[in-house]
Amino acid sequence: MKVFVFDVFGTVVDWRGGVAREAATFLQTHGASGVQPEAFADAWRSRYVPAMRKVISGERPFVRLDVLHRENLVDVLPEFGIDPNAVAPEALDELNLAWHRLDPWPDSISGLQRLKARHIIAPLSNGNIRLMVDMAKRAGLPWDAILGAEVAQIYKPAPQAYLRTAEVLMVEPGEVCLVAAHNDDLAAARKCGLKTAFIARPYERGPNQTVDLKAESDWDVVVNDMNELADAVGA
Amino acid sequence: MKVFVFDVFGTVVDWRGGVAREAATFLQTHGASGVQPEAFADAWRSRYVPAMRKVISGERPFVRLDVLHRENLVDVLPEFGIDPNAVAPEALDELNLAWHRLDPWPDSISGLQRLKARHIIAPLSNGNIRLMVDMAKRAGLPWDAILGAEVAQIYKPAPQAYLRTAEVLMVEPGEVCLVAAHNDDLAAARKCGLKTAFIARPYERGPNQTVDLKAESDWDVVVNDMNELADAVGA
DSSP, X not given: OOEEEEOXXXXXXXXXXXXXXXXXXXXXXXXXXXXOHHHHHHHHHHTHHHHHHHHHTTSSOOOOHHXXXXXHHHHHGGGGTOOGXXXXXXXXXXXXXXXXXXXXXXXXXXXXXXXXXXXXXXXXXXXXXXXXXXXXXXXXXXXXXXXXXXXXTSOTTSHHHHHHHHHHTTSOGGGEEEEESOHHHHHHHHHTTOEEEEEOOTTTTOTTOOSSSSOOSOXXXXXXXXXXXXXXXXX | OOEEEEOOBTTTBOHHHHHHHHHHHHHHHXXXXXXXXXXXXXXXXXXXXXXXXXXXXXXXXXXXXXXXXXXXXXXXXXXXXXXXXXXXXXXXXXXXXXXXXXXXXXXXXXXXXXXXXXXXXXXXXXXXXXXXXHHHHHHTOOOSOOEEHHHHXXXXXXXXXXXXXXXXXXXXXXXXXXXXXXXXXXXXXXXXXXXXXXXXXXXXXXXXOOSSSSOOSOOSEEXXXXXXXXXXXXX
């Protein structure tokens, strides 16, 4: 394994906690202080897969994830009693940047630093380049490059997202290991010939998470955090 | 200025010295020990612009710089009395990687580290992603992202190379400053609306350099090394 690429939302960073933190202030300001910020984060996130699928299917051309997040934000606000037309566009833009300011899980930085010493590490995220850059600079994620959907111009789990990433790194798919907390992402990567590492993130979706609690296939590596991954691969 | 993007070959790293260092061994091994390695580096490099222009003109589809370097290597060897068909392809591949192993100028790392603290920094090079990653890991170049021709899918000085880089960074062209030791690169960037910083590298082409010895236009910043650039922009 020469190259490790990473799912980011949920695998490297805590999207639910980070979005809820910034949404809490927004909800209070806009008369929805009774709303649980975590419920708002879940509802916003739940619109991500359907929006992305329209791009993968070719129903609409590729747009970066920030665009999908912004559209989904406008769509989700009425569910929580907020009229998006009554909110200044700048306030929506600002809340949309919550995805750029997510915190890493406590083990992410130390594990990535160890892996980086002997391997190439890069995000293979559906997040756009600027989102990944802002997140990395704020959190100190030591990526060697910013790869993923915007470089490949296609979203995971489309095969080209994985294959194009291997191609720009000039390695065979089997020389790349995808690290992810999501069994479906790993399954799509394995179909393309990539190696797979499952990292359990049982609180990604909060205390009542029911999916992705454990590896559902014989992934090449199965670990509980990023330092265990570094241990497992001798980094 | 929120974002600094950098020409790399000649501006951040010493391509001539690095290629000559690796060519010296190759030339000796292949019966051309009388050849000046620097002359060989110059001849190899001189084929870069014509090869790249065929891509910019649309005469051939985009291929990464490693491909152009490899073709140019085969083309240039006979000039120095070496039959490329008599050399193992692996030896040519290995010499081609000399471009991945170039050393930074002495001021590059410290200047980039200072700039990185308050700005986004990324290569805007014609070098491909893997080349830039290998170079950065070996030399310790602290890029926030690897951008440039392969991400834009077009070579400088085509306008889209500059404009697409600003676009993926989600900034207006005028919020990006190109740093380069080459007046023509800066002129092309300025036409696209980018800010411009000239950094003098009077030995890039050896002791008898005649071009790009000084700024030939009123670039926004004109400095003698990367730390002067950090000083000039208050980084």
